[in-house]
Amino acid sequence: MSALEHFSAPPRSLLARLLYGVRPWEALPWLAAIVAFFLFPGYVPIFGQILIMTLFALSLDIVVGYCGIVTLGHAAYYGTGAYTAGLLAVHGWSEPISNAAFAMAMAALVGFVTGAVILRAHGFITVMLTLAVTVTLYEVANHTGRWTGGDDGLRGIDMAPVLGRFEFDIYGDTAFFYALAALFLSFVVVRLLVNSPFGWSLKGIRENIGRMHAIGCPVYRRLLQAYTIAAALAGLAGALQAQTTQYVALRALSFDLSGDVLVMLIIGGIGRLYGAFIGVPVYILAQDRLASEDPANWYFWMGILLIVIVLFARGGMLALAARLWDRRRSDA
């Protein structure tokens, strides 16, 4: 049976597992990042932001794309990571990697506790609960201004050099490579995760939750695990943001940001692992260009862009690309 031969020769070593099913084009985003760094030095700070938001959107893709849970509150975990990292640094814990690790753990904890409640619900109730979590955390940060800086944001973050050597500088070079490394490592983990039996079972839950119950899957536990992992990665993104900009805005916990990152992911394509890598740069670079061309109305043009994508590239730009690719192959 030739169709089954595809499913043979399993990889055994760790390296073989990591490289399992990797196609040549998957090197492209990383090459593009490096090339962009050298070609457009003036844009490096924005590229750093893009990398961090890509990590945030990637974590959202686990929840929305793989688990099939619509959330308007993913900023809760990003903000938790950002404030944890920021507050630790303000109080003297300035070593970046352990600082980020702690922020991640905190976001994971918040993700676990809130997820335990959110994932009990279904449909619109879930969306409302995710929203409630974000709004609650936002107000907590807003009303504890003595510690968080409230509306003014958290200032006074001063990070030690990465690995004791690389200072965060005004050009953003260190921030760029620091964020690139964090994104790469996170991506390797997420890629492994979504291709694992665990990741497949998430797709099963997304496709047909009823049948997953009927085949004995502990659906709630599986979703909570995935949700906690996604929260941890969102927290890491938040921590990177706090560390590299030395500032945490209250917006890090907002509904606004939750919506923006969801829009970025939709533009790129949901549940395709690479949607974040397309959607985030397109959104942020378009925002940057439009804001300088037409500072008063740029949000209007972003709206038009989103409408065009939703109408003509249903499923995001990656889905459009996949359709065009299929058509070209069937024509040939």
Add this chain to the structure above:
Amino acid sequence: MNAAAPSLEAHALAKSFGALAVIQNVELSLAAGERRALIGPNGAGKTTLINLLAGRLRPDAGTIRMGGIDITPFAEAERARSGLGRTFQINSLFRNLTVFENVYLAVAEQVGAARHMLRPALAEEEPVARTAALLRELGIAAHARSVVQQLPYGHQRLVEIAIALALKPKVLLLDEPAAGVPTGESGVILELIAALPKDIAVLLIDHDMDVVFRFAERITVLAQGMILAEGPPDEIARDARVREVYLGKRKHG
């Protein structure tokens, strides 16, 4: 688990939807490896009974035992893990996934591999091998890489059964396995059911009386949520009440 106890046993089972009593005081006992058919006119409560047994619905009263163990408090997933497999009258598949993935998901749950996070799914030797074996057994190996919703309906029904068999069930509940399949293709499904391993107790719902009478060792007749009759096929065929509520009605169209 008690070897002498019936594979599946329902006692005083009852379920109402609002004022409508759908299942009333149902007693059912399946011996190990038994071939049982459940028949009854439309709206008799057959699918509701299957849903109660499988744990999709909670009974208002009564108990369900498997191998002597009370599984009434078990959720659907727990019952599946204890060896209760079922198929759905209307396909309940992972429509956007491939045939291989559909069956793999069930196998991975059954062998306990589904919680593994850091190994590629296709590098899990046991689930891959068992999925491949099941696909071959059911004659759908050639479609392993096809997305399920693009398959002909008859093949989808086979995937439906493959998922249930992947759980290595001790009890299998088949809700109209050949429903909606063109007659030419339904033969394959019926042969498959006839050839199921002898250690699985099977409860089959079907509307095709030829199928039911050929397949079943015993037949249970459900009417208006109650058990009207139960016995070997020839006895059921002679039963006047059964002919009246079910067989007779069918002949009149």
